[in-house]
Amino acid sequence: MVKKGGTTEVSIENLIKNKVIIRVSDNGEGIEKANIPRLFERFFRVDKSGSRKEGGSGLGLSIVKHILEAHNEKIYVESVYGVSSEFSFTLEKVKNSTKTRGNKIKS
Numbered sequence: 400m401v402k403k404g405g406t407t408e409v410s411i412e413n414l415i416k417n418k419v420i421i422r423v424s425d426n427g428e429g430i431e432k433a434n435i436p437r438l439f440e441r442f443f444r445v446d447k448s449g450s451r452k453e454g455g456s457g458l459g460l461s462i463v464k465h466i467l468e469a470h471n472e473k474i475y476v477e478s479v480y481g482v483s484s485e486f487s488f489t490l491e492k493v494k495n496s497t498k499t500r501g502n503k504i505k506s
Contacts, residue, residue: 417492424485430478438476439464463488 407425414420430438430445437443444456460474467474467488478484 410504412491418489418494420489422485422487424483426483429480429482430476430484431480432478435476435478439474 401438403419407423410422410424412420412422434445438445439460440457444455444457453500464474470491472489472491474486474488476484476486
Protein backbone atom coordinates (compact mmCIF):
# COMPACT_ATOMS: atom_id res chain seq x y z
CA MET A 400 0.00 0.00 0.00
CA VAL A 401 1.31 3.43 -0.89
CA LYS A 402 1.37 6.01 1.89
CA LYS A 403 -0.21 9.42 1.39
CA GLY A 404 2.02 11.43 -0.94
CA GLY A 405 3.86 8.25 -1.97
CA THR A 406 4.59 7.04 -5.47
CA THR A 407 4.17 3.89 -7.52
CA GLU A 408 6.36 3.22 -10.56
CA VAL A 409 5.92 0.68 -13.33
CA SER A 410 8.76 -0.26 -15.66
CA ILE A 411 9.21 -2.78 -18.46
CA GLU A 412 12.68 -4.04 -19.38
CA ASN A 413 14.05 -6.58 -21.82
CA LEU A 414 15.20 -9.59 -19.85
CA ILE A 415 16.33 -11.99 -22.54
CA LYS A 416 15.63 -12.25 -26.25
CA ASN A 417 12.03 -13.44 -25.89
CA LYS A 418 11.12 -12.17 -22.38
CA VAL A 419 10.43 -8.92 -20.58
CA ILE A 420 10.27 -8.20 -16.88
CA ILE A 421 7.63 -5.85 -15.53
CA ARG A 422 8.39 -4.18 -12.20
CA VAL A 423 5.87 -2.39 -9.98
CA SER A 424 7.53 -0.58 -7.09
CA ASP A 425 6.39 1.88 -4.45
CA ASN A 426 7.73 3.82 -1.51
CA GLY A 427 4.90 2.73 0.77
CA GLU A 428 4.91 0.86 4.03
CA GLY A 429 6.82 -2.22 2.93
CA ILE A 430 5.96 -5.76 3.99
CA GLU A 431 7.27 -7.58 7.04
CA LYS A 432 9.59 -10.46 6.11
CA ALA A 433 7.38 -12.97 7.95
CA ASN A 434 4.41 -12.11 5.69
CA ILE A 435 6.18 -12.40 2.32
CA PRO A 436 5.88 -16.21 1.96
CA ARG A 437 2.08 -15.98 2.40
CA LEU A 438 1.37 -12.97 0.16
CA PHE A 439 0.17 -15.09 -2.76
CA GLU A 440 -2.20 -17.28 -0.70
CA ARG A 441 -5.92 -16.82 -1.33
CA PHE A 442 -7.58 -14.50 1.19
CA PHE A 443 -4.29 -13.68 2.96
CA ARG A 444 -4.21 -10.09 4.18
CA VAL A 445 -1.35 -8.43 6.02
CA ASP A 446 -3.90 -6.29 7.91
CA LYS A 447 -5.36 -8.74 10.44
CA SER A 448 -8.07 -6.37 11.65
CA GLY A 449 -10.56 -7.74 9.12
CA SER A 450 -11.53 -4.19 8.21
CA ARG A 451 -11.98 -3.51 4.49
CA LYS A 452 -11.39 0.24 4.98
CA GLU A 453 -7.84 -0.34 3.75
CA GLY A 454 -6.88 -3.15 1.45
CA GLY A 455 -8.92 -5.69 -0.43
CA SER A 456 -10.20 -9.22 -0.08
CA GLY A 457 -6.82 -10.91 -0.30
CA LEU A 458 -7.48 -12.44 -3.72
CA GLY A 459 -5.63 -10.12 -6.11
CA LEU A 460 -2.08 -11.41 -5.76
CA SER A 461 -3.28 -15.01 -5.71
CA ILE A 462 -5.15 -14.50 -9.00
CA VAL A 463 -2.13 -12.78 -10.58
CA LYS A 464 0.15 -15.63 -9.53
CA HIS A 465 -2.20 -18.28 -10.96
CA ILE A 466 -2.54 -16.45 -14.28
CA LEU A 467 1.23 -16.06 -14.59
CA GLU A 468 1.86 -19.70 -13.68
CA ALA A 469 -0.71 -20.80 -16.29
CA HIS A 470 1.56 -19.04 -18.82
CA ASN A 471 4.70 -20.65 -17.35
CA GLU A 472 5.82 -17.33 -15.89
CA LYS A 473 6.87 -16.25 -12.40
CA ILE A 474 6.17 -13.41 -9.96
CA TYR A 475 8.65 -12.10 -7.39
CA VAL A 476 8.49 -9.74 -4.44
CA GLU A 477 11.16 -7.80 -2.59
CA SER A 478 10.34 -5.56 0.31
CA VAL A 479 11.97 -3.60 3.10
CA TYR A 480 9.51 -3.09 5.93
CA GLY A 481 8.82 0.59 6.50
CA VAL A 482 10.56 1.57 3.24
CA SER A 483 9.26 0.07 -0.01
CA SER A 484 8.13 -2.97 -2.00
CA GLU A 485 8.72 -4.19 -5.53
CA PHE A 486 6.70 -6.82 -7.34
CA SER A 487 8.06 -8.09 -10.63
CA PHE A 488 6.99 -10.70 -13.12
CA THR A 489 8.14 -12.06 -16.44
CA LEU A 490 6.20 -12.31 -19.69
CA GLU A 491 7.04 -13.78 -23.04
CA LYS A 492 7.19 -11.26 -25.86
CA VAL A 493 4.54 -11.49 -28.56
CA LYS A 494 5.87 -12.98 -31.76
CA ASN A 495 5.32 -10.76 -34.78
CA SER A 496 3.04 -12.50 -37.21
CA THR A 497 1.65 -11.07 -40.41
CA LYS A 498 -1.12 -13.66 -40.17
CA THR A 499 -2.72 -12.11 -37.09
CA ARG A 500 -1.82 -8.47 -37.58
CA GLY A 501 -4.61 -6.33 -38.97
CA ASN A 502 -7.17 -9.12 -39.37
CA LYS A 503 -10.75 -7.97 -38.93
CA ILE A 504 -13.60 -10.13 -37.75
CA LYS A 505 -16.70 -10.02 -39.91
CA SER A 506 -20.08 -10.62 -38.34
